[in-house]
Amino acid sequence: FFFNDTATTEIYTEQIVGSVRCVQETDIAICESELLENLTIQIIEKLMSLYQKAIEYFSAYNDPTFENYVDRLHVLLIREDVQVLLRSSQEYEQKKSKKTEQKENPEEEEEKKEECCLLYTSPSPRDS
Numbered sequence: 001f002f003f004n005d006t007a008t009t010e011i012y013t014e015q016i017v018g019s020v021r022c023v024q025e026t027d028i029a030i031c032e033s034e035l036l037e038n039l040t041i042q043i044i045e046k047l048m049s050l051y052q053k054a055i056e057y058f059s060a061y062n063d064p065t066f067e068n069y070v071d072r073l074h075v076l077l078i079r080e081d082v083q084v085l086l087r088s089s090q091e092y093e094q095k096k097s098k099k100t101e102q103k104e105n106p107e108e109e110e111e112k113k114e115e116c117c118l119l120y121t122s123p124s125p126r127d128s
Contacts, residue, residue, distance in 0.1 A: 024054050028069075041089045044082055048073065 031047045051073040058066035076082055 024050065024057065028054065039081060039085060041085055044076070044085060047076060051076070 028047070028050045031043060031050055035043045035047060051069050054069040055066045055073070058064075058069065
């Protein structure tokens with residue numbers, strides 16, 4: 001025996017959707033207030049992620065609220081202090097990546113040093 005009560009299913013779905021929406025909006029509000037107090041790359045990334053999830057969530061339900069989150073994400077990303085922090089974080093990651101590559105390939109580094117020394121010490125045609 002299979003019983004399918006669509007009215008009950010719809011009520012549960014609406015309750016779940018409502019609670020997800022409430023949690024997202026609460027998380028975003030908390031993160032926005034944290035950002036006002038302490039501008040860090042972690043908070044920026046978390047807020048960007050929350051905005052993206054809200055945009056996906058509301059646009060999936062054709063809820064025009066998603067436009068509000070698109071605007072909020074845009075406002076966050078055009079802030080000069082946020083751009084400076086994101087840029088410096090990116091530069092740091094690039095430097096870190098280069099150092100990791102150098103540690104992973106010590107033979108190549110040694111070869112480059114030897115080549116450099118050979119080029120530097122090799123006699124010029126005038127010396128011959």
